[in-house]
Amino acid sequence: MRSAAVVAATCTFYIMSGELKNRVATGMAWSLFEKTGSMLLQLVVSLKVANLLMPDDFAVLAILTFFTSVALVVVDSGFSQALIRKSDPSERDFGSVFIFNMAISLILYAVLTAAAPLVADFYGKPVIARIAPVLFLLLPVSALGVIQNAIYTRQFRFKLLSRVTLASSLAGSAVAIAMALAGCGVWSLVGHRLAAAFFKSAALWLCNRRPPIGAFDYGSIRTMAPFSLRLLGTDIISSVSNNIAQMFIGKMHFGTLGYFNQAQKVKDMPVASAMQSVQSVTYPALAKISHDETKFAESYRQLLMTVAFMMFPVMAGLAAVADDMFRLLLDEKWMPTVPYLRILAMSGLFAPLAGISLNVLKVKTDGHIILNLEIAKKTVMILILAATVMHSVKAVAWGLVAVSFSDFAITLFAASRHSSLSVLRVVRTLLPVAFVSAAMYAAVMFSGTFAAEWNAALRLMMKIAVGAAAYAALAFGFRLESAREIRSVLTYLFVK
Secondary structure (H helix, E strand, O other), rough: OOOOEEEEEEEEHHHHHHHHHHHHHHHHHHHHHHHHHHHHHHHHHHHHHHHHOHHHHHHHHHHHHHHHHHHHHHOOHHHHHHHHHOOOOHHHOOOHHHHHHHHHHHHHHHHHHHHHHHHHHHOOHHHHHHHHHHHHHHHHHHHHHHHHHHHHOOOOHHHHHHHHHHHHHHHHHHHHHHHHHHHOOOOHHHHHHHHHHHHHHHHHHHHHHOOOOOOOHHHHHHHHHHHHHHHHHHHHHHHHHHHHHHHHHHHHOOHHHHHHHHHHHHHHHHHHHHHHHHHHHHHHHHHHHHOOOOHHHHHHHHHHHHHHHHHHHHHHHHHHHHHHHHHHHOOHHHOOOOHHHHHHHHHHOOHHHHHHHHHHHHHHHOHHHHHHHHHHHHHHHHHHHHHHOOOOOHHHHHHHHHHHHHHHHHHHHHOOOOOOOOOHHHHHHHHHHHHHHHHHHHHHHHHHHHHOOOOOOHHHHHHHHOOOOHHHHHHHHHOHHHHHHHHHHHHHHHOO
16 A cells, blocks of 8 residues: 555655554545535635625625634634644633633623724725624634644544534535525625534534533643734734735725626635635644654655645646626626636745745744744735735736745645655656646647637536646656545545
8 A cells, every 4th residue: 555645635644553544534524525525615605606796795894704704713712723733632721721712702792893994985885884893703603612622633523523514514505595695785795604614613613512611720721822812913914915905996996796706706615615625634743743744754755745646637637717607597697707717826835835834933933933924915905905006906917816825835845854854856746747738728728719709617617627637647647646645545445
């Protein structure tokens, strides 16, 4: 058995012990299944709801999403990651973090709800003040499930987590479509997010009826605080930077924000699915082999390689078929989204790789360097955003591509200082995948010229078929290491 890795690079762990190897492979398989299922479901629902709403509805929610995204990071406070990282957390640790998270969520809910009228006045959108108190219920509702999620992650119970997340997505999607059909407008987007969060937290509690509630112990919080608060600072900076472009666009180019937001959402679906699948499973696994540098470095390298093998063609293909996909699935009013999607898709090439390198730093350091790096990276991001937002929304999109690449480069160099894997070897590992993906993109675009008069559905299917065939032929024809590993992964999952 050459590899027990799974599609997003768990092949890395072929050098682990058999038990851990099997748990990682199974966990990644279920995580990928759930993320792929959720991604496809969200895409269908998003497109269905988009046809029933107007771009300005999505623009309003995009503005509030900035506040919910940052607040949800604060609610967790990094303590769930500390619990996963800790070798033997006690019941008192879990209970203390649960109580702390719930208290923070209620405080933030009160503060944000009070500030909502000011935000509404700033953007000149009174509807913001009406929907904010309902949307911000995401904070306490999500806080209810954070510890339960951490417990299942420590136990490698990704099959259960996958089922819960997928079921929650289905429930939220049903609510969104029903509300949109009923003419609820922007409220259907609020209902989608709130219903999905409620069903997920409820399901996690039903699956583990032993609540993680005990006497609050300040000592437990204080012990985990140094690592947790550094991660919190890092995650806040990251969350702010990831959403701040929409805040500026909303103020200066509100009429375009709905299109830009839709492009980001479509781009983020495969990127977020890949990052969450890889990070949720590989973080605890890498933590278990952090003491063996040889295993750790090789696992890290193959993780980067196989994630690139999966993500590069997905993002290149998304850019190549964007026009036909939108023409087929969305009303004509959404076609201005296509140019933004084609640009932003390139940023999706680097984000999952940066996330893997960040995991290395989480495992190998006390978190101090992570915070410093995040400050440096986001300073670069703010400078680029300031230089582009005055020009156009397209300039902002190109700026975000540059930001994504710089994030990966900076994190990779930092991770190389805490691992025996060199930057040069990473570049040599990734270049073959990049060249094959670029060739696939060129083949898809070239094939489209011969089908310009075809029906959009037929042209889309033809492009997808050409892209898949070209990528497989080139990858196996040139005998890419990543192609061989993926084949061994599939053999492990479906033959063993």
